[in-house]
Amino acid sequence: MDLDALRFGNFSKLGEAVTDWEQMTKNLATLKEDAERNLKGKADKANWSGVNATVTREFVDKTAAEFADAHTQADSITKILSDTRGELISYRTQLNNAIKRASDENMTVADTGDGTFAVMGNTRPDWASDPSGNTGATDQKKVEAYRNEIQSILTKATESDNSAAKVLRLLVDQAKYGFNDASYADRDGAAKAVATAEKLAQMAKKPDDMSLDDIATFNRMMERYHDDPLFAERFATRLGSKGALQFWTEMAYAHAGAKGSELKTMKDLQSNLSLTLATASFSDSDAMQGWKKDLLAETTTNFRAAKSPNPVGALGYQVISSLMHDGQYDTEFLDDYRKDLFKADKGAGDSNTDAR
Missing domain, CATH: 1.20.1270 (Substrate Binding Domain Of Dnak; Chain:A; Domain 2)
Structure with a gap:
């Protein structure tokens, strides 16, 4: 100014x-x-x-x-x-x-x-x-x-x-038609939610740099804000659909076989990610519409951790389904995902089948 x-x-x-x-x-x-x-x-x-x-x-x-x-x-x-x-x-x-x-x-x-x-x-x-x-x-x-x-x-x-x-x-x-239920007491509260989302999205882009303490901090912030529409939309769109899937792939590989407190941390991370993306799915912003479209385009992409010696990882729809563990997603988005999932399953079973 x-x-x-x-x-x-x-x-x-x-x-x-x-x-x-x-x-x-x-x-x-x-x-x-x-x-x-x-x-x-x-x-x-x-x-x-x-x-x-x-x-x-x-x-x-x-x-x-x-x-x-x-x-x-x-x-x-x-x-x-x-x-x-x-x-x-x-x-x-x-x-x-x-x-x-x-x-x-x-x-x-x-x-x-x-x-x-x-x-x-x-x-x-x-x-x-x-x-x-x-x-x-x-x-x-x-x-x-x-x-x-x-x-x-x-x-x-x-x-x-x-x-x-x-x-x-x-x-x-947030809402192309009608209104949304995002509630904020002041500018600081709304701005903090958006800033936190941008910070966590930046962290998620570098999963190898995240220690267990970092993940615990990540979880605390996610747990606090996963029902916040602005936070959820900003986190999802800043990380990107492919980025979200790659992040969870990296976390799952890095902490495979986790036990005790580490296992609980990973379960919390899966739940918080699921709840955050579920909240984001209800946003009608142009950025979020693009995110949903891009996510569906990744259903047959092979996702593998950067450090994994195995060239075969998990297909996009397997990672997506893992991240739908918790939360209530937008029904229109779920229906689009269901159609893509059925199409992918049919394609895998019979390449000559024209899934409709």
Whole structure:
């Protein structure tokens, strides 16, 4: 964030947006309650029977759930926007205070364009020296101190602004139609979930570097976040479908024959991976749609650990099935996987069979 952009930032528009979203959240809370109590409640109590009753109840249940998800999403957006506005106003205050203190100590702070700024010490001309002979020269260490302080404020403000934009886009992208049930109390919570996902995905790309302690830490974070939609989607897409399968292949090979605590760690890893990918499967983001498509393309790929002397490993669908050990996956994705699995099985049994 540029110095002048924050220094002279007018966040009134953002404040108006927060107010609008707060009102929207209140209205949706009323609609959610009405849908739950009147729409769904009456449908549950109705003395219906037959196919139409089943279809109607399912429709009513889904409609009521959508109102609930709409309220949850609006509430998360409101809190993220409000939190971000409060942070940016705080950083603006800190920046202006720093500039004022620098000015009081005979320094000038100026925006120099393209995201840069300068802190300059002012020196009085000789004729303006005070009787003691002081020319007003500024200590260079003070200049550096103010430069570092101001840069730190701008860096934090930039991170606040960027992370808010990132999580809001991810939040909205989760559902192509309707709303999702991802709930966050503030920007920090959502941003931390995404940052943790990116960190764990990076770790999973280098499985040989992971000690048992690293895997235990990996598990703790996975266990904490595996039901978080933003975390799950970000982890899956950052690691990639092939990366996820290769990671589990490497882990299974490296810890084959594990016993005791090591075996428990690996069981926990399998479960946490399964639960995370299950949560991710419900995302409708473009990145996740690509992930699902790429995963299905790997069903007949031979996966083997890099250090394995055996050229034959496990087929993609065997690894995928192992990672579906726990969790509830998106039914549409499961149906696509089922079709690919049957096709692969038929192909293996009879290369002349045209699986349909």
